[in-house]
Amino acid sequence: MKGEPKTYSMSDLSYYGEKAQQQNEKQQKQYVVRRNSTQSTSKQNVSVVLEDNASESNELPKGFILYASLIALALSLFLAALDIMIVSTIIEEVAKQFGSYSEIGWLFTGYSLPNALLALIWGRIATPIGFKETMLFAIVIFEIGSLISALANSMSMLIGGRVIAGVGGCGIQSLSFVIGSTLVEESQRGILIAVLSCSFAIASVVGPFLGGVFTSSVTWRWCFYVNLPIGGLAFFLFLFFYNPGLSTFQETMDNIRKFPSQFIEIVRNVAYHLLKIKGFSKLNGWRKLFMELIFMYDIIEFVFCSAGFTCILLAFTFGGNRYAWNSASIIILFIIGIVLVVLAGIYDFLVFPKFNIVKATPHYQPLMSWTNIKKPGIFTVNIALFLTCAGYISQFTYIVQYFQLIYNDSAWRAAVHLVACIISTVVTAILCGVITDKTRQIKPIIVISSIFGVVGAGILTLLNNNANNSAHIGLLILPGVAFGGLAQSSMLASQIQLDKKSPTFRSDFVSITTFNTFCKNLGQALGGVISNTVFSAAAIKKLTKANIQLPDGTTVDNLVIYRQTNFDGSHSKLGNIISESLTDVFYMALGFYALSLIFAVFASNKKVTASLR
Incomplete structure (x- = not known):
């Protein structure tokens, strides 16, 4: 009409x-x-x-063009995921070299925190500049961060490099799923998301194994040098084969031949945006820039949210290590962090929509729109994903620590034990994608995956220094099933809740897809730091209770160093203390999975739209 x-x-x-x-x-x-x-x-x-x-x-891309685009996206996502998992096997070596085991959680958090906090804003950046240009820019930032990490001469420099890599990795992860979801029909997104998720899972296998080999045979620095050639390949694949509007092989080949002119056009595009920034030197320009930052990029919520979560994570990092839990410093960090996060939510949910300029300008949307997030089908699955990721990263990290600290395994031998967990993740992600494509059902997958997560986490608490080889393999399967199923289905479950008739559907789609990535990465960031805190606090408490004095003081740093240089068996006093401390971490993960199941039960029953083929 x-x-x-x-x-x-x-x-x-x-x-x-x-x-x-x-x-x-x-x-x-x-x-x-x-x-x-x-x-x-x-x-x-x-x-x-x-x-x-x-x-x-x-017409959507088909054949070679579709597959080439998906390969470019999968390789880019593999690159970002590899950097999360590869560091799981270098913890002991880095802690020994820099003498900072209490800060080792920031090897994960330094990458995962910007990965989470910036997930919501990368989509906004890509909208005016273009998804292709923004994706390439994200890969370059990631490569710079990897190079800094490889050259680090202190823990602070290493963490700084991880933060920069996390900024670029965030753009890669967020934009990969947004771009990928637009290449196929809705009914096929389940398989597509499963394929992209598999690149994450494969990186989870290759990452720890490569990290273990590099750490044991060469140097841990190669865990970051390896990103440079992989990133270069991903950059050029994406540059050549992702071309919106070109749907045939011949068009793509003709476009590749025009690479020099394409490169000049990209440079001109970047120069154009730089000139726009230069134009803000005038009063009206600065006013326009201010308005864009406030309303287009929702910078106030971003600052509040980023500062809040950073304060909370710093409190978990330093609490029980540098400062007592009841010290003024830790209490203040917790209070400031929680207040800032609450203010960020109040601003986005209640204040931002009230501005007249927002009401009159459809493309001015908050980073976290309450209109979308409050929908049960979106809120419940993303909270379930957040909790599952917090539990999964805790298990994943300390399974490696289990084999290294209790059995004195080398880094690569410890990584081999993760294969059972990762294979189950890959198989589950693909299987769930096929089931969704055939049945259009999502909720059963979410609920069953969450049940497997609780059962698997409960069984994993049995992993101690008395476990046999069969337990070392069998106990790791169900956590992989839970993560593979929920990570694959939660994004699609969120996307189908949106109203396609809404004039803001496109921006809502990008926002919800990046919000899903935000929840996943935030869960990994919080899980990494909290699990490190639980292990450290438990180990120190048990050492003190057993009246065991380490040569250089009763700290977790000294415990790890002493254990490496004076290994006395898996059933010694130190072996028992480490085993019991790891069990505390696995119980914490069980709590995360149990909460995740509660939210999963309330997921929406909505089905995926049938294919128009």
């Missing part, structure tokens, strides 16, 4: 929307912009309607 916006799938609006951003003048001839005006400015919206002569753009 006249005056009503036509409904399009996310594939149409996002995949080909990027081409529109890159060719504004040409697209103006193919689009008709209709503005629906009402008496209230808050209900004004612009609907972009494709003309019939642009029906060619409705």
Whole structure:
């Protein structure tokens, strides 16, 4: 009907929307912009309607182009995931070299925290610049961070490099799933997400193994040097084969031949945005920049949220190590952190939507829209994912520590034991994608995966220094099943809750997809630090209770160093203390999984839309 916006799938609006951003003048001839005006400015919206002569753009990529694009995305995601898992086997060596085991959790958190906090804003950056250019920029940032980590001469420099890599890795993870979800129809997204998730799982196998080999045979620094050639390959694959609007092999080959002119165009695009920033030197320019930061990028919520979670993680890091838990410093960090996170939520959910300029400008949206997040089908599955990831990263990290600290295994031998966990993750992710494609059901997968998570976490508490080889393998399978099933299904379950008729559907889709990544990465960041805190506090308490004095003081740093240089068997007093401390970590993970199951039960029953094929 006249005056009503036509409904399009996310594939149409996002995949080909990027081409529109890159060719504004040409697209103006193919689009008709209709503005629906009402008496209230808050209900004004612009609907972009494709003309019939642009029906060619409705075709999604097929064959070689689709597979080449997916390979580029999968390799990029593999790169980002590899950097999370590869450090699990270098903990002891790095702690020994820099003498800072109490800060070792920040090898994970330094990467995972910016990975989480920036997940929501990368989509906003990509919207005006273009998803392809932003993805390439994220890969470059990641490579710089990896190089800094490889050259680190102190724990602070290493953590700094991890933070920079986390900024780039966040863009890679967030944009990979957004771009990937727009390449196929909704009914096929389950398989696509499963394929991309498998690259994460494969990195989980390769990462610890490579890390173990490098640490044992060469140096732990190669765990970061290896990112440079892989990142270069991912960069050029994505540069050549992801081209919105080109759906045939011949078009892509012709486009590759134009690489020099393409490169010049990218440089011009970057220069254009730099000139825009330079133009802000004038008063009106600075005012416009301020308005864009406040409303387009929701910088106030971002600052509050980032500062809040950082304070909370610092409190967990230093509590019980440098400062007592009841010290003023730790209490203040907790209070400030919680207050800032609450203020971030209040601002985005209640204050931001009240501004008149937000009501009149549809593309001004908060990073966390309460309108979307409050939907049970979105809120419950993402909280379940957050809790599952917190439990999974705790288990994953300290399974490696179990074999290294109790049995004195080398880094690569400890990593081999993770294969059972990772294989179950890969198989489950693919199987769930196929089941979703055939049955269109999501909730049963979410609930069953969460049940497996609770059962698996409960069984894993039996992993102590009395466990046999069969237990070393069998106890690690169910946690992998839980993570593979929930990580794959939670994103799709969130996406299908959105209203395709909404004028903000495209921005909502990007926002919810990145919110899912935010929850996953935040869970990993918090889980990594909290598990380190639980292990450290438990070990120190048990050492004190047993009246065991270490040569250089009763600290976790000294415990690890002493254990490496004076290994006295898996059933010695120190072996028993370490085993009991690891069990405390596994019980903490069980608590996370139990809470995750509660939220999973309330997931939406909505099914995936049937294919139009």
